[in-house]
Amino acid sequence: MQTIQTINELKQIIALNNAKTIGFVPTMGYLHEGHQALLNKARKDNDIVVASIFVNPAQFGPNEDLDRYPRDIERDTQLATDAGVDVLFIPSANEMYPFESDINIIVGDLSTKLCGESRPGHFDGVLKVITKLFHLIQPTKAYFGQKDAQQLAIIETFVDAYNFPVQIVRVPTVREPDGLAKSSRNVFLSETERGEAVHLYQALQLATVTWETTDDLTAAIAKGREHIESNTSGKIDYLEALSYPDLKPVTGETKEVLFATAVFFEKARLIDNILT
Numbered sequence: 001m002q003t004i005q006t007i008n009e010l011k012q013i014i015a016l017n018n019a020k021t022i023g024f025v026p027t028m029g030y031l032h033e034g035h036q037a038l039l040n041k042a043r044k045d046n047d048i049v050v051a052s053i054f055v056n057p058a059q060f061g062p063n064e065d066l067d068r069y070p071r072d073i074e075r076d077t078q079l080a081t082d083a084g085v086d087v088l089f090i091p092s093a094n095e096m097y098p099f100e101s102d103i104n105i106i107v108g109d110l111s112t113k114l115c116g117e118s119r120p121g122h123f124d125g126v127l128k129v130i131t132k133l134f135h136l137i138q139p140t141k142a143y144f145g146q147k148d149a150q151q152l153a154i155i156e157t158f159v160d161a162y163n164f165p166v167q168i169v170r171v172p173t174v175r176e177p178d179g180l181a182k183s184s185r186n187v188f189l190s191e192t193e194r195g196e197a198v199h200l201y202q203a204l205q206l207a208t209v210t211w212e213t214t215d216d217l218t219a220a221i222a223k224g225r226e227h228i229e230s231n232t233s234g235k236i237d238y239l240e241a242l243s244y245p246d247l248k249p250v251t252g253e254t255k256e257v258l259f260a261t262a263v264f265f266e267k268a269r270l271i272d273n274i275l276t
């Protein structure tokens with residue numbers, strides 16, 4: 001595996017690529033089994049696998065956990081090597097954003113729902129870095145976890161709308177044996193909170209089943225919320241059902257429904273979802 005830090009090195013490697021397929025896995029590091037699933041899929045599907053580790057300042061708000069975001073480059077490098085990554089790109093913030101620019105990508109309505117409501121500018125920052133990485137790496141396929149369903153919806157829509165020559169591959173959420181979605185932020189949970197966190201997925205399952213059996217979305221959401229409220233000390237940011245990928249109210253025409261939740265614990269905000 002080649003580990004590189006600069007755009008110049010990356011450009012040289014990509015220029016030497018002889019029409020081989022490139023699978024790209026963008027990450028912010030502190031890799032876990034969720035990332036491993038993305039890397040394994042990319043390895044299976046492509047000739048070359050490129051992964052990036054970059055804690056992207058553009059997608060963190062002023063009061064968010066940029067400085068606290070967990071980092072372990074040594075372990076990540078080992079994990080990437082074991083997963084068969086060919087090129088690991090670990091740029092600095094200065095390398096990615098060498099100068100201030102007021103030309104920005106602004107996500108519209110899709111970013112005002114769910115996580116976007118409490119994280120203004122977050123998805124603009126995600127698209128900023130993804131655009132740069134896609135231009136630099138020129139991947140055939142790029143791999144994203146379903147756990148970040150709103151991010152996935154926005155990236156799928158963006159790539160489609162602006163004809164990026166890349167196929168977005170959706171990879172199912174990887175869970176702990178008790179159902180908790182794997183996340184780099186799980187390390188911030190206290191022991192008690194870790195025990196409670198399993199109820200996010202259970203609440204989503206309860207809401208989904210209630211909706212499927214009664215067709216009553218309001219009752220389904222209420223049941224899900226009540227489950228979290230009575231089984232955790234967390235504060236619900238949202239628990240909602242929207243159409244996927246346009247994140248609009250569910251109607252009779254809706255093909256895919258996204259049940260999604262975000263819950264604040266003391267030191268971590270956890271998200272989870274079910275797409276049905």
Ligand code: PAF
Nearest residue numbers: 026027028056126129148
């Ligand atoms: O999902 C993430 O880890 C990040 O949002 C991404 C896609 C790597 C962009 O920084």
